[in-house]
Amino acid sequence: EPEVTQTPSHQVTQMGQEVILRCVPISNHLYFYWYRQILGQKVEFLVSFYNNEISEKSEIFDDQFSVERPDGSNFTLKIRSTKLEDSAMYFCASSGAGSTNEKLFFGSGTQLSVL
Amino acid sequence: QKEVEQDPGPLSVPEGAIVSLNCTYSNSAFQYFMWYRQYSRKGPELLMYTYSSGNKEDGRFTAQVDKSSKYISLFIRDSQPSDSATYLCAQTFNAGNMLTFGGGTRLMVKP
Numbered sequence: 001e002p003e004v005t006q007t008p009s010h011q012v013t014q015m016g017q018e019v020i021l022r023c024v025p026i027s028n029h030l031y032f033y034w035y036r037q038i039l040g041q042k043v044e045f046l047v048s049f050y051n052n053e054i055s056e057k058s059e060i061f062d063d064q065f066s067v068e069r070p071d072g073s074n075f076t077l078k079i080r081s082t083k084l085e086d087s088a089m090y091f092c093a094s095s096g097a098g099s100t101n102e103k104l105f106f107g108s109g110t111q112l113s114v115l
Numbered sequence: 116q117k118e119v120e121q122d123p124g125p126l127s128v129p130e131g132a133i134v135s136l137n138c139t140y141s142n143s144a145f146q147y148f149m150w151y152r153q154y155s156r157k158g159p160e161l162l163m164y165t166y167s168s169g170n171k172e173d174g175r176f177t178a179q180v181d182k183s184s185k186y187i188s189l190f191i192r193d194s195q196p197s198d199s200a201t202y203l204c205a206q207t208f209n210a211g212n213m214l215t216f217g218g219g220t221r222l223m224v225k226p
Contacts, residue, residue: 004158035214043159043203045213056213091158104214106151106158 002026004107006092012113013082021077021110023092032075033093033104034067036060043091049075082114118142121204121217130226134191138204138217141185145206145215148180150189153201153219162202163189194224 005024013019025032034046047057049067066078075094079086089111093104119140128134136150147166151159163178165171165187171178177190187204201219 033213042218043205043214043216045215048213058213089156093158103149103161103164105161108158109156111156 004092004094004105006090006107006110008110009108010111010113012115015084015114016081019079019082019112021090021092021112023075023077023107024073025075025092025094026096026105027073029094029096029105031055031095032067032069033095034077035091035093035106036088037091037109038088046077082112084114087112087114118215119204119206119217121220123218123220125221125223127223127225128194130194130196130224132194132224134194134198134222134224136189136191136202136204136220136222138187139185140187140206140215142206142215143182143185144208146209147207148178148187149205149207149214150176150178151203151205151216153203159203196224196226198222199224
């Protein structure tokens with residue numbers, strides 16, 4: 001069964017450092033998303049991406065964040081200068097086109113720890 | 116007022132019981148309603164999705180949406196220990212838009 005793959009599963013970084021979280025969405029999907037979940041809190045939307053541009057973003061997704069689809073298979077989230085409060089589980093998700101694009105499929109997440 | 120609310124639980128039931136999980140929301144513009152299951156330290160897994168009011172059944176799972184009272188439910192029949200997880204409700208305005216999640220209800224099914 002196709003799945004969304006995320007790497008690494010766990011990333012530890014120092015405050016102020018840049019991190020890149022990587023995702024391989026399901027191959028025929030057209031919509032790509034990043035969500036995050038701080039420990040014990042709700043899953044929160046960060047950004048959606050379609051047709052090589054951001055289609056929607058939340059207040060969390062400020063200038064420190066950026067997304068990219070560098071090739072036909074990868075989708076990345078970059079945090080330019082990490083803060084302690086960026087520590088969270090980051091989930092990538094993808095969905096198909098047309099009548100199926102409300103069905104989001106999530107990866108297993110990257111646990112980001114900012115020290 | 117929070118947009119989407121769920122009782123955090125934990126809800127503990129014996130194996131074989133019927134489980135009822137509930138979620139309320141405040142924004143009447145939501146059109147699509149989903150239930151996700153999340154195991155510890157894993158990503159949410161889509162269980163059910165419905166559009167507008169009504170019931171939808173899939174195996175042991177039934178999702179129910181009442182838009183007039185802004186209330187959605189997930190029923191699990193013949194619950195199994197493998198159903199032990201956190202259940203998240205989520206809503207969106209249109210397909211492809213951001214999902215708004217509830218905080219989740221932790222379910223424990225005891226053998």
